């Protein structure tokens with residue numbers, strides 16, 4: 001059975017952009033009527049939960065650790081790649097896309113990697129705005145190093161603790177939303193099953209790892 005990865009149609013460069021341009025929107029004043037469950041609070045889930053909450057949705061975030069700060073993302077060391085071409089060495093969205101596809105032994109989904117390369121530059125700006133202390137040159141500019149066998153310098157880093165600093169950034173953005181009541185945090189909760197109604201994900205079954213109780217959560 002082949003997986004339906006639901007990648008949009010069209011030329012590689014336009015797939016996700018066109019999809020985003022034609023998606024249904026939710027008006028800002030309707031967002032607090034919608035509950036969203038995010039399972040996982042590493043760099044992926046933590047930043048998704050913080051962003052969705054900031055947009056006005058009600059978010060329930062789950063992780064099995066005692067704190068979102070203990071997600072495995074904390075272990076990442078080398079840095080984060082972005083096609084900003086600060087070093088003027090000919091970098092581009094396409095080059096980051098191609099290096100990433102090649103580095104993944106040509107097994108990654110091309111449209112998704114292209115989108116990652118496209119948004120990489122904004123992600124660095126977002127992290128800087130969140131206070132992530134990326135390494136800088138003496139003049140104050142963000143520094144880059146070459147990482148992972150690529151031909152340009154495009155890696156933004158925070159010494160050998162990039163993952164830790166990024167996770168602290170995502171965690172503080174989450175904490176702000178927890179304080180505002182927009183995110184309800186479920187630490188020490190393990191998702192056990194997904195609840196599907198009429199083909200759509202509508203909730204999860206989770207175990208409270210402190211009490212052992214089985215809980216159901218809708219969204």
Ligand SMILES: Cc1cc2nc3c(=O)[nH]c(=O)nc-3n(C[C@H](O)[C@H](O)[C@H](O)COP(=O)(O)OP(=O)(O)OC[C@H]3O[C@@H](n4cnc5c(N)ncnc54)[C@H](O)[C@@H]3O)c2cc1C
Nearest residue numbers: 040041042043044063064071072073076077078079190191
């Ligand atoms: C040593 C190391 C070095 C690395 N260096 C780099 C690097 O230099 N550059 C780079 O780009 N990448 C690097 N990576 C890879 C990168 O860190 C990871 O791909 C990325 O951090 C994964 O983020 P994530 O949010 O998807 O997952 P994770 O951070 O692993 O988070 C998973 C989350 O899901 C939750 N979870 C999982 N299962 C359940 C469940 N059943 N119920 C409830 N919650 C659940 C966990 O509690 C956790 O919160 C490195 C990885 C390692 C290990």
